[in-house]
Each structure stands twice: as C-alpha cells, then as structure tokens.
Amino acid sequence: MNEFLFSDFPEVSTEDWKNQILKDLKGSPWDKVTWQTEEGFTIEPFYRKEDLPVLPRVFKRNPGWKVTEQVTSKSETNTLTEKGVDAAILISHEENGKNFGCQIASASDLESLSKSIGAIPLIVSLATRTPKFGDSLKKLVSSHNTVLGDFDPYGTAILCGELGCEENSIGKSFASLSGTKGFAGVGIHSLYLRDSGASISQELAYSLAWGVDYLNLHLQAGVSIEDAAANIWFWMGIGSDYFTEIAKFRAMRILWTEVLNVYKPGLGETLPALLLAQTSNFQYSAYDPYVNMLRGTTAAMSAVIGGADFINVSPFDSEYTTKQELGKRIARNAQLLLRYESFLDKVEDPASGSYYLEVLTKKLAETAWEKFQTVEKDGGFGASLKTGNIQRDIQSRATKKREALATKKEILLGTNQYPLPSERHAELKDSLRETETRLSYLEKSTYERLVPLRLSYEFDKWRNPTDRHVASGKKAPKVFLLTIGDLTMRKARAGFSSNFIGCLGYEIFDNLGFSSVKEGVSKAKELGCEIVVLCSSDEEYATYLPEFAKEMGSQLPNSWKLLAGYPKDLVSQAESLGIDDFIHMKRNLVQFMEKAQTKWIGKPNE
DSSP, X not given: OOSOTTTTSOOOOHHHHHHHHHHHXXXXXXXXXXXXXXXXXXXXXXXXXXXXXXXXXXXXSSSSOEEEEEEOXXXXXXXXXGGTOOEEEEEEEEETTEEEEXXXXXXXXXXXXXXXXXXXXXXXXXXXXXGGGHHHHHHTHHHHSOEEEEEOHHHHHHHHSSOSSOXXXXXXXXXXXXXXXXXXXXXXXXXXXXXXXXXXXXXHHHHHHHHHHHHHHHHHTTOOHHHHHHTEEEEEEEOSOHHHHHHHHHHHHHHHHHHHHHHSTTHXXXXXXXXXXEEOTTSOOSSSTTHHHHHHHHHHHHHHHHTOSEEEOOOXXXXXXXXOHHHHHHHHHHHHHHHHTTOGGGOSOTTTTXXXXXXXXXXXXXXXXXXXXXXXXXXXXXXXXXXXXXXXXXXXHHHHHHHHHHTTSSOOBTTTBSOOTTOOOTTXXXXXXXXXXXXXXXXXXXXXXXXXXXXXXXXXXXXXXHHHHHHTTOOOOEEEEEEBSOHHHHHHHHHHHHHHHGGGTOEEEOOSOBSSHXXXXXXXXXXXXXXXXXXXXXXXXXXXXXXXXXXXXXXXXXSEEEEESOOGGGHHHHHHTTOOEEEOTTSOHHHHHHHHXXXXXXXXXX
C-alpha cells in the first residue's frame, strides 16, 4: 500500500486551525492558550512542520538506557542484577576524616566491591580521590565494559568552597585519567546546580561552559581532543517539568555536539554526550512522600524520552529515612515498566517529529546557548565560579521559586497544597538540623558555596515542630473553622483555610455552619480550640466582625482570632477589634507558619 492513509482528506491550514481555536475561545484573547516558560519564551498552543522545516538529529552512543541504582554499602551489592539493575553508582566519600558510603580505602577494596556487584557498568564516586584510583578504575573496564569516575574540581568547589586539589594540577590529573576506551574519569555534576535551585536553561548553559573549560584543560595538558571528549561525561538533574525536561536532555545532546564539532568537525557525531540523569531532590518533598513516586516516575520518563544513558531515580522516602528498600524497589520498577511495558528503549529518539517538543528543544537550546556565550565572554565557567556570578544567579532563581511556593503561586502537592495534617515525621528533625548546620557554615572559602536544599525546606522546618510536639505526648493545636452566612463563600473559605493551616499539621475542625457567631464560638470553646477562623463573605463580615471579637474575648480570650479573606474596607476595623491574622491568597504561608509555631509550639530548635 503506497498511498498515505489520509490522502483522501483535505489538508487543514495553520490559519484554519487558529481560526477554530479563536472560535472556541468565544472572545477570549489568544494569550489565554499560550504560556510563558520560566526560561522566558512563549509557547503556542500548536506547532506544525512550517515552524521547524528541518528537524535536528539527536545523536546518542547506544540505544536505550541503564537502570541505575546508588550503593552506599557492600551489603547492597550482591542482589543488584537480580532486581533489574543495569548499572551501579558506588558512593565512597571522605569528609573531615570521616568516610561516607562504601569503604574504599585501597585498590583491593575497590576490586572486591566491584566483584560483588557483577559485570555491569559502574559509576564510582570517589570525588577528589579519583586520580589516586585512576589505574584501578581503568582495570575494571575489562570486567564491567563501562566505568565512570567522577573527578570534578569545580563540582567540589560548588559544594565545599575549595577545589579539593591544587588548581595547577587539574590538567595533569585529567590527563592521567584519559586514554582508556570504556573509561571516562571526569564527571560534570550539574545535578548540584539543580539541587540548589538552578533552572533548566541555567543547568544547560553552565554544563556547556563547564565542559568547555574541562576540554581546554585537557588540551593544555597535551591530551588529544578525541581523548578529552571521551573522558568527560555529565551527571545531570531531572526536575518535575515533564516536557521541558525532555527538551533539556535533547538540547544538551544537540549543543554538546555543536561544541565538539567546533574543536573537530564530526567529533560531536562520533562521541555524543554521555548522560547520567538523576532525580533532583529540589522537587522532592518530605511530607506526603508518596507523591514522590509520581515525581520520580515522570522524571524518569522525561529522561528516557530525552535520551539519557543512565537513569537513577531517588527513593520516594529519601528525604527522611535511610531505610529505603521499598523506595528503591519502586524507583527501579518505574523504569522497568517504561522499558518492558512501554517499550521506550526500542526507539532511538521517541520525541523526534513531535513539533511541540522539537520547537521546545530548539527554543531551550537557543536560550541556553545565549547564556553560555555570556559565560564564555566573562572568562569561562571557572572564572565565573570564582567571582560568584554563577552561584548568585542560581541563588536568585532559587529564592524566587521559594517565594512563589510560599505565596502559592507555585504548588507542591502535600507541602503547600492539599497537606495531610495528621501525617507525622518527627524523625525528620535530624535531617533538618544537618541542613541547618550546612546553611550556617561560615568558614571563609575561595569559592562561594551552593547548598543543595529542597524547595519544601522552609515548610518542613516550620511544620516539623508540630510532629515533635505530638511525639512528646502533647496534643497538636486545635483549629476551628467558624462557618456562617453565605453558603458558597463560607464553604470556599473554610476549604481554603483548612488547606492553608493544614500545612502546620494542626488538628482542624470543620462544620456545616452556624446560625450565630455566639453558637460557633461556644462550639470552639467546647472543643478547646486555640485558633478560630471566621469564614463568611466580605459583605457579611461588617456585621459578624464585632460580634466575633466580643464572643472570642469573653469565651476564648487566649485563642487566636483569624479572618478568612482580606476585605480591604474592613482591615483597619478588624485589626482594631483584635483580629490576629488574615488567611488569604496573598498571605505568605511560610511567614504565617513561623508566626503560628512561635506562638503555639515554639521555634524549630527549641
């Protein structure tokens, strides 16, 4: 059959499509069906071949991807392959004389550990010790086919403030790690940037600049461009923006191909970027952790469709426990389902030909390339890292994201929207204290540090005191929603208030409504509530406010009086009557949580 299936149907023009959309909008502006990305460009509701007549080729070394799991102890290694793991990340770090992860103090330790795993590819994370183990790592190629080391002085500087080695020795160390087929010893950890709050375009641009600096350091040490390119790989983060993450990995491949081709035409096609994708903890939440299963699964799917070579999904409960067997099993199975039930490993580039994803890839690549060129004009990645320009750029973006979460302009399920007030994680206190210590680290360093910090951290910090309060045998503060008046408004405001205050983990009492304020306050008193929220319409507040203040003063004088909403004409009157706070869309939720916890339970470290 040589005829196209739809050859008998008339072609629909772009103008026809647009006119139909405008008709369906019924007078609403075209802007209603476009959206502005965080990267600053606009996405249209549909795209066609005319938007991108020539589709780019996305080059990749091997089809499919490796289901990858992180290992921090030898006891985890023996059954990895039986569980469906294709590659292992061996973590062994030294910090201030202490060892974290697997015990790898010598070449024999490394050899013993690798044998216990089986003949699967290895990513051996020894950080600044990588050059010391260079020869031993290269020998593992014969039994594991692919071995990656993660020597990354700039990455160490980002986390620790120092390179971890002499600056003039970096090129020599790169040279010592290069030249062995199947081994790449230099890993670019853009994951650190994502975990610290970097945007997708920031990760892309800085990864390119980072890679160019490392290529040049190889060349200055006498390494050929072919060996330099083969010695570099990328450890990238995966966020929760599904389509943009797909486009990011495709854009990274396209852009790195362009970079290598500048050094030597055709090199980018013969040595495509080698990518390990790992879910970024920036988007993971400690509360309602089962939502992390969804985040991890969609992140994995983004990385698969985008073309990652290795994918590591963090356990859903990784934010508050080290006992993660169930979490690891779910993380593995998410990828195995994508492989064996969705067959995503059977297609070289699943996103190819989707004009939406193709245009998104192109625009993201252009945005990142422009930023990359700016970094190059400023002297390159290393120079910008030393001046702190990169760190400040990322911190600025992270601050905006946290502010958006605090004002609910951005939603993180289970954290600032639809929380489960009865959920308790008193054990989270240890993780929070460790993070607080890192944040308060004041020792002066050569490089300004970035602290990986999940988006929900401020929410977790101010909610956790409730969990510890309850764990000590005390009761959580009680909140009463006093609903009265207009049925629609009181229900809407009660729902909003419950969602808002629920982020504190307090006990909330809703009801069907009261015929009088006095009756409602009496019920709140009967329940022993510390907080009472008046829920009604703005128009009716003028009548209810004086009575509410009077009844609270006589029946519950020590309890908080809150108003659901922010009736501008009545704010002054409400404040004069002793209203303690207003629950509304523009109220900073983190600030409210801090105020409430300080009043009713105490600050996090008390």
